[in-house]
Amino acid sequence: MNDSGESSTSVPAFNNRDPVYLQVVRHFKVDIATGKLKAGQTIPSRRELAARMNINPNTAQKAYKEMEDQGLIVTEGNAPSKVTSDERVLGAVKDELVAESVAAFVASVRGIGLPSEDLLRIVKRAYEAVMSGDKEGQP
């Protein structure tokens, strides 16, 4: 029942086979790692999140509990929850996501069997092209 349109978190497309609350947690991690959510930033209430993501409030609750347990967000008293300012945790989120993606990448190119220097060169070129493209694209 919440119509507020502007949001710092977009609506993710969930898959039905992984626990929804873990998908929510992962969604937050991505937003934190990509800077959409900044250290110390207030995040939507559990109820707003449920409405925005079309999930049931219990699931939202569970996701927040998980994020609190992992130290991603902090809640003091009745104040709204905030993204942690703990650089160690934030850094770990980036490392974790990168490690996850690299693992997936490695798994998929493994069969091709390129020497690692060649592979790294290709990755480097592609990565730099994308990054410079991003910069030119900005006004």
Added chain:
Amino acid sequence: MNRYLKLVVMELHRFWKIYAALMLLTFLSQFGGLFLTLRSYLTEVKGRMYAESLYDYAAYAEKHGPESFYTMTSRMEPWFTAPVLLCIAALLFYVFMIWYRDWFGKNPFVYRMLMLPTSRMNLYWAKLTAIMVFVLGLVGWQLVLFPLHMALYRSMLPAELAVTQSVESFIHHHSVFQTLIPQTFTEFVLYYGAGLMTVTVLFTSVLIERSYRFKGIAGGLVYAAASLFAMLAPQLVNDGIGFELYPWETFLLLVVIGAVLLALSLGISRYLLIRKITV
């Protein structure tokens, strides 16, 4: 206002259009019929006066006699009694419809009715009350109409031709009205008590049908037939077995049987509404 009264008001409200139509119809049929009858009677009187060279109404009255309000109404049957019989038939039909209408339609109201946070017997009492109010209301309406009709009778007829008759004596002589409007309080209690009992028996039959559906149709019919048989039993004993009962014994027996049927109907209805009814 408690929930029972609210339900009564709602039941009255749900039928008021048809009810008002019945009242209007009764009025139009009786009043209009009487008006036309009186007019044609006067034409007839004048015709005869001319033919028989009678110079005034007094002379006519002397020769042919005046006509009472009662004879006027009997001249205009069925316009006078038919609407009354129609009202009775409509109410009898509504004894069934007051229940069935809740189940009918694409949005059956019975879901809501049975889910009201009140004893389901309140639904029952409200429907029973509504039926009794409808009956008494129509009788009352008729009692309002009689003086009106009589006023029409007196105003249209020349004094020489009119006969003064009281409403009571008219009712007392009329075959239908003498039952509908009893002269004594005891009769009133007996007649309307019997009517009330009949309605509860019919309600019970409906609820048996609504609870057991297909099998319930047979059950409902059996219950109604058994009740009728019970009420006829004293008479059957008298006629059939030749076991003579004094009239007051028969009467007392009828009252007792009626009371037992009333209690039984209420008990069965209560059980069905609370335990067996199905949407």
Added chain:
Amino acid sequence: MIEAVRATKKFGRKTVLRNLSMTAEKGQITCLIGINGAGKSTLLKAIMGLTPLSGGQIRIDGAPIGKAVYEKVAFVPDTLPMPPSMTVADSLQFMGDYYSNWNAKRASDLLVFFRLNVSDRISSLSKGNAAKLNLLHGLSLDTDYVLMDEPFSGIDLFSREQIASVFTSDLIEGRGVILTTHEIGEIEHLIDKAVLLDQGEVRREFMCEEMRMAEGKSVIDVMREVYRA
């Protein structure tokens, strides 16, 4: 908690519920899933005392059903049970008249949210609007439980979305919800617990997140297993 304990229901020779036992907790959304005729609606009606069981029993917070149920559990059937001549406003008045736990404030909020017109007659409402008004009647009662029979069935996409948003809101927070559906599709993420019915029997009863966690299966995966077997 709402419990069905070995509930059996027969219509003549046909058995609609067969020794059916299940539970629905307060604070959770429990979804009864099954094809038409699986016994979903009959189970809801039996819980509400709208049809008698042939065997077994229903318990609500440990107590058997009685008239107190109607202030504790709200039922939204698959039709809007109001006389066609009533207006939307009349129907709200009616609810407020009879239910001591009627929440008029919430009713008027929902009226705005669902964009319903108070002067419309029940008989003139579209299917979607009738479903919304029906839901409004049920949700505006301050009850511990809400039962809904096919709240998404046969209505347009936008109405469906509006109704789905009810499940993610504070309207049902803390309450126990049982809803029925014959297709889980778009509401898979909304529910806590799934009860798969087939021919009047419970074939599977599980918590959705636990199922995803432990077996990596979606509700639809489990349905495939159960109904294809």
